Amino acid sequence: MAAEPHYEQQYLDLLRDVWDRGDERVDRTGVGTRSLFGPTLRFSLADDAIPLLTTKRVAWKTAAREMLWFLTGDTNIRALVEQKVHIWTDWPLARYRAETGEAIDRDGFERRVIEDDAFAARWGDLGPVYGKQWVDWPRYEPIEGSDGLYRKAERGIDQISALVHGLRTNPGSRRHLFTGWNVAELDGMALPPCHMTYQFHVAGGRLSGMLWQRSCDLGLGFAFNAFSAALLVRMLAQQCDLEPGELVWSGGDAHIYLNHAHLVAEQLTRTPRGAPKLRIGRRPASIFDYGIEDFTVEEYDPHPAIAAPVAV
Incomplete structure (x- = not known):
């Protein structure tokens, strides 16, 4: 009986497919990128599994810190x-x-911040x-005594608290979602x-999560996005007395930057290892x-990191 493919293989197959078949575009x-539209990947989260890429080292603590920062509502x-x-x-x-025209480097800029x-x-x-948007989506309230005028309310809509409440009290609902796509504030x-x-x-007592990602940098961003989404599912499951089920990742424009050719070539030579x-x-x-101290990743033995530039 053939062994189950490693969970990471589907990502590597997508990486190869986008690089080989993707539409090259400005x-x-x-x-410049090569891009395909609409791929879907699925990862089991049962038994503490986490979809960390092993064909290159992922700075998972950085991804976790970012997710915790999102949940504070800080910008x-x-x-x-x-x-x-x-x-x-x-x-x-x-x-x-x-x-400003000032040629400041990153370290100097961050030090001033x-x-x-x-x-x-x-x-x-x-x-x-x-x-x-997750915890303070703006809402507006009528100004008392005015003729149809509104002002921004002091407190916005907390989508995350509403999600937790919904999962606890009405688990069968089809409205367990949140979004950051506030058209008025883009x-x-x-x-x-x-x-x-x-x-x-x-x-069946299990919580699964789907992330729909309108744009995904497969070379750099995906590794963080998949880990962070899985982490969020795990946190929500714990808070709602549920077992973790599955992460479903669905991409809109899934792309690889043209200056990441070395990353693709190197990563596709590597074999996924471990769980x-x-x-x-x-x-x-x-x-x-x-x-951050609440999270530990065990049995992670990845290949070395692969450096690549971020497109801003």
Whole structure:
């Protein structure tokens, strides 16, 4: 009887398929991509399984810190760079260089963000990205005594709390989802949400999650996106007294940047190995109370990292 293929093989097959068959196109960044539309991958999360890529090392703690940051609703990179997380710095740094003409390097920019409150407020904010929409989606209320005028309410809609409540009280609902795609606020975001809509499904006491990603950089972004989405499913399952089921990842524009040819060539020579496990050390009071110290990845023995540039 043939052995089950390694969970990572479907990703490698997609990587090869996009590189070999993808439509070559000019993209927003000017770098160029090869792109296919609409792939779907599925990963079991049973028995603490986690879809960490093993054909290159993934900085999973960085991905976890980013997810925890999203759940705070923060939109400023300061809290990230204080933790030595640099994945969001390129966008405000590019804006700062363009608007001021100063040829500051990343380390200098991040140092000023950490040390200077006014500088951080002016240049470290990303606009109403991900977490802002997840936990504080703007809502509007009528102004008393006015003729049809509205103002932004002090508190927005907390999609994450509503999701947890729904999973606990009405697990059979088809409305267990949240999104970051707020059309009215896209222009104010440093980057419109790529991993934009999450939906959840309860069956047989197991929680599964689907991530629909409108745009996915398969060379760099996918590894983080898949891990983060699986981590979120695990956290939600624990909070709602459910077992983890499956992560379904569905991509809109799944692409590889043309300057990632070396990454593709190297990664496709490597054989997936092992089956890492994600352990959660405690159950905190709410979905918002996890810390990085609560997560441990065991049995992770990846191939070395592969460096590649980020397209901004």
